[in-house]
Amino acid sequence: MIQLDHITWNVSGRTILEGVTVAIPANTYAVLMGSTGCGKTTLLEILCGLRQPTSGRVSLDGVDVTDLEPRERGIGYVPQDLALFPGLRVREQIGFAPKLRGMAPEELNQRVNRLSEQFGIAHLLDRLPDMLSGGEKQRVALARALAARPKLLLLDEPLSALDESMRAEAVSLLQRVQQEHSLTVLHVTHSSSEAAALGTLHLRMVAGRLEVESKG
Amino acid sequence: MRLNRSNLCWLVLALITVSYLVFWALLLVATATYSTPDSWLQVLRSPEIRHATFLSLVTCSLAAGFALLLAVPVGYLMTRLEFRGKSWLDAALDIPIILPPLVVGLCLLIFFQTKVGKVIELAIPFTYQVSGVVLAQFVVAAAFAIRTMRGTFQHLSARPEDVALTLGCTRFQALWHVALPAARRGMVAAFCIAWARSLGEFGPILVFAGATRMKTEVLPTTVWLELSVGNLEAAVAVSLFMVLLAVLVLVAVRATGEKV
Structure with a gap:
C-alpha cells in the first residue's frame, strides 16, 4: 500500500505539489492523469526517493520511507524515456539488479531467461539498446525493473513512444504483468483510453493537488 | 548558380575561413621546407632530443592520466549536483586556463618554498625535478580535462x-556501472586533450622544473634551448615532430566523436 501524506514540493519559490494526500491499496493499478508540467513526474520521483519532498511523508506498506534512499524502497521505476543503460546488452540490463545483489550466475541466468521469455524478448538478449525498436525497449525496461522483484511499480508514460497498434498489445502486457507479479502500479498517462483500459483507481493532478476521480 | 545576396554572404564567410586555413598551411609549409627530411632525422636521432622525446611522452601520459583521474569526479559533481556557489566554483575551475603560463609556474615555485610545500617535498621532491615537469603539466591539463568531462556528462542523461x-x-555504483x-x-577525449595540452606546456615547466639537458628537458624546452643557441634547424625538426604528435591526438579525439 502506498500512503502519501501531505506531500509538498516547492522549487524556486513556486509550489508544484501542494499537500498531496492519497492512499493506494496493495495490488491496485492506479492511473494518474493531469496536464503537462503539473507535477506528475515529480510525484513519482518523490515516491521512489529521487527527490526529497519539501514537506510530507511517504509510507509503503505502513513503513515510513521518506528518509530512505531509492535503493532501500523496493520500488521499480520506468521513466518516460525508458532510460536503458547505454553500452549494456539486454541480458545485462535485465540482470543488472540481481547481479548487484550478488545473485549466483546460474540463478541470475534463470531469472533473466524467465523474464525475457515472459516479455517476448528472449531473441534480443545480446542486443544493445541502440538496436531495439520502441516497443522492444519498453519491454526491456519493464523486465529490468521487475528483475529487482519490486512490490511497487511506477510507470511514467511508458507507452507514449508506441504507435496505436503496439499500444493495445502493451496495455494487455501491463495488465498481465501486474496480475502475475501481484504488483501495486502507479501509471502516469495522458491517454484517457489507456487509463480506462488499465486503471482500477483513477487519480488526477490539478494545480498541484491530487484528486481521486473514481475507483474501479 | 545565380549570385544572390544569400549566396554572396556564404561566399564571403567561406573566403574568410579558407584564408585562415591557408595562412596556417603557409606557416606549416614554410617551417617544413626550411630544412630537409634528412636533417630532421639527424636531429631527432641525437641523444638529447631522444631523451627529451622520451621524457615528453612519459610525463605527458602521466599528467594526462592524473588529469583524467581528477576530471571524472569533478566533472560528474559539477554536472549532477546543484549547490549554492556552484557558478563560483565553476569559474574557479577555469582559472588555470586563463592564467598566464609563467604565472602558473611561479605559483608552483613559490608554493613549494612555503612550509607546506617543503613538507611535501620531503616525501616527493618536485622543484627542478622530473616530477615537477609532470606537476606543471598536470595543473593546466587538468582544467582542460575537467571541461571535457563536464561537457561529456552534460550530454549524458541522468535518467x-x-x-x-x-x-x-549507491551513487558510487551508479557512477561506476552506468555513468562511466x-x-x-x-x-578518451579528455585524456587526449590533456595529453596534447601537456605536450605543448612550456612556461610553467621552464619556471618550476627548469630546462636542464638530459634531466628536465621536454620537447618545448628543446625548441627554446635550440633557438637560444641559434640552431634553427634543430628547433624546426622538433617543432615539426610536435606538430605530427598534435595532429595524431586531434585525429584520436575526433575518432571518439568529441570536439577539442
Whole structure:
C-alpha cells in the first residue's frame, strides 16, 4: 500500500505539489492523469526517493520511507524515456539488479531467461539498446525493473513512444504483468483510453493537488 | 548558380575561413621546407632530443592520466549536483586556463618554498625535478580535462543513473556501472586533450622544473634551448615532430566523436 501524506514540493519559490494526500491499496493499478508540467513526474520521483519532498511523508506498506534512499524502497521505476543503460546488452540490463545483489550466475541466468521469455524478448538478449525498436525497449525496461522483484511499480508514460497498434498489445502486457507479479502500479498517462483500459483507481493532478476521480 | 545576396554572404564567410586555413598551411609549409627530411632525422636521432622525446611522452601520459583521474569526479559533481556557489566554483575551475603560463609556474615555485610545500617535498621532491615537469603539466591539463568531462556528462542523461539508484545502486555504483561506461568516449577525449595540452606546456615547466639537458628537458624546452643557441634547424625538426604528435591526438579525439 502506498500512503502519501501531505506531500509538498516547492522549487524556486513556486509550489508544484501542494499537500498531496492519497492512499493506494496493495495490488491496485492506479492511473494518474493531469496536464503537462503539473507535477506528475515529480510525484513519482518523490515516491521512489529521487527527490526529497519539501514537506510530507511517504509510507509503503505502513513503513515510513521518506528518509530512505531509492535503493532501500523496493520500488521499480520506468521513466518516460525508458532510460536503458547505454553500452549494456539486454541480458545485462535485465540482470543488472540481481547481479548487484550478488545473485549466483546460474540463478541470475534463470531469472533473466524467465523474464525475457515472459516479455517476448528472449531473441534480443545480446542486443544493445541502440538496436531495439520502441516497443522492444519498453519491454526491456519493464523486465529490468521487475528483475529487482519490486512490490511497487511506477510507470511514467511508458507507452507514449508506441504507435496505436503496439499500444493495445502493451496495455494487455501491463495488465498481465501486474496480475502475475501481484504488483501495486502507479501509471502516469495522458491517454484517457489507456487509463480506462488499465486503471482500477483513477487519480488526477490539478494545480498541484491530487484528486481521486473514481475507483474501479 | 545565380549570385544572390544569400549566396554572396556564404561566399564571403567561406573566403574568410579558407584564408585562415591557408595562412596556417603557409606557416606549416614554410617551417617544413626550411630544412630537409634528412636533417630532421639527424636531429631527432641525437641523444638529447631522444631523451627529451622520451621524457615528453612519459610525463605527458602521466599528467594526462592524473588529469583524467581528477576530471571524472569533478566533472560528474559539477554536472549532477546543484549547490549554492556552484557558478563560483565553476569559474574557479577555469582559472588555470586563463592564467598566464609563467604565472602558473611561479605559483608552483613559490608554493613549494612555503612550509607546506617543503613538507611535501620531503616525501616527493618536485622543484627542478622530473616530477615537477609532470606537476606543471598536470595543473593546466587538468582544467582542460575537467571541461571535457563536464561537457561529456552534460550530454549524458541522468535518467539511467536515477533508474540504477532504484535498482539497488549507491551513487558510487551508479557512477561506476552506468555513468562511466556511457562516458568512455569522453574519457578518451579528455585524456587526449590533456595529453596534447601537456605536450605543448612550456612556461610553467621552464619556471618550476627548469630546462636542464638530459634531466628536465621536454620537447618545448628543446625548441627554446635550440633557438637560444641559434640552431634553427634543430628547433624546426622538433617543432615539426610536435606538430605530427598534435595532429595524431586531434585525429584520436575526433575518432571518439568529441570536439577539442
